[in-house]
Amino acid sequence: MAKRIDFYTISLHNGEQAVNYPIRDFLETIGNRMGDATVVREIGEKWIRAFPYSYSSSRQQFVIPFGKLKDKNKPYWLNDENHLEEIPASLYDINSLGFDQEYNVMVFTTNREGPSVRDVEDYLNTFIPSHTGLFVRIDPIRYNTGIEKVRNAELVKKVTLYLDLGRSLNDFYLNELEYNTPRPLAEAFRAFTEAAKDTGDSKVLSLTLGLGKNGKREDTLNLESLLYLLEHINIGAEFVKEIEVNYKEGREDKIDKAKLKESNLLLSYPCSGVGSQVSPEDLLNNINNAVADKVMIITRHNREYFANMQQYNANGFNIVETWNSIE
Structure with a gap:
């Protein structure tokens, strides 16, 4: 320890x-x-x-x-x-x-x-x-161990989001999406989720992005776009029930699964x-x-x-020196 x-x-x-x-x-x-x-x-x-x-x-x-x-x-x-x-x-x-x-x-x-x-x-x-x-x-x-596994993967085969449509989607993202950054995948997930919430009867939405039936052994999802999506979704929000990612650490390894919901560690x-x-x-x-x-x-x-750090305009301060001692 x-x-x-x-x-x-x-x-x-x-x-x-x-x-x-x-x-x-x-x-x-x-x-x-x-x-x-x-x-x-x-x-x-x-x-x-x-x-x-x-x-x-x-x-x-x-x-x-x-x-x-x-x-x-x-x-x-x-x-x-x-x-x-x-x-x-x-x-x-x-x-x-x-x-x-x-x-x-x-x-x-x-x-x-x-x-x-x-x-x-x-x-x-x-x-x-x-x-x-x-x-x-x-x-x-803290860092999300599941996301780090995905980040270090060589191949990502599938990602599935389990969403509770009975919860508010207002905090879908941790913050505003970055300007001048390609983000079609993130925008598509948000749009699809909102449409399902507005028009669907189900309270739970299972949304999967994969390679399809014709996907080859060496095919992979675009890792950069996927990481951008995962890092901006508010995984801790109540409407996210779980996110699962199927990945391979190496091309010859077996497919493994990372669950992201409860995987934050110090x-x-x-x-x-x-x-x-x-x-x-x-x-x-x-x-x-x-x-x-x-x-x-x-x-x-x-x-x-430190994104929104405040300016401190004073010229510093003197520390408090008067205190009890054990002498």
Whole structure:
């Protein structure tokens, strides 16, 4: 469990929209306070603190370790008098946040005993003055495993949509179709569905696009058009009961079936390193390969996530430094 890292977006928000204030600037302002007690904060009856940052050689990536104070069930040691006693020092369970500047993406380790993503989000928000109206928001990057199977397929033989015509079709697409993009397949599905809803008696529509009886072994649907359709349909909407795609990974493989309705997973990467957990050093050593491995999914996610970013016109802000400490 702990030997993987998960992907997130991290940004400053005003209401529901991200603002263009650089999150790196904000994080590094906190990093400059590592020498004093202002980095120790009480979050939901847990004491959380950040530790000194570490940077890649290019300084395009950096890692922030976050610790949760271990105030119960502390380990023992043999003291100078050869007696067992609780270790007389502050001990922390650690999770680390990594940030890649080029792709504007965050990764996070998965130690169950360390601070959670929500703990870190709450911790960072204690540094933002309330008058700014801003807050840090960390959102998971999820991807549809079924669509990724289709994306990596060599041949796609058939796609079937099962639609509940008793539900509203207003949110048929996730967003407006892109201008200047060929989209006859997407438009045809929408038009056919609306016509069936208006004129049909059935409550459920099964709509299949295939190669027909005369389709040859090596024939395939147009993958680019099909992916455009699947990525723009609001798969999570109630009117979509299921979407099934019959595909072949390779020309000699058997036909497999991908179901898209309930196949969203948190984007993650298996992390190498020494020990049972991903240390801050391990994370820094792995972050470049992790981002490179998932760069297409990250790029598609960020393009949509930051599409309507707000301008932040103020000249920055001073972080909140007055806080309780454990001293």
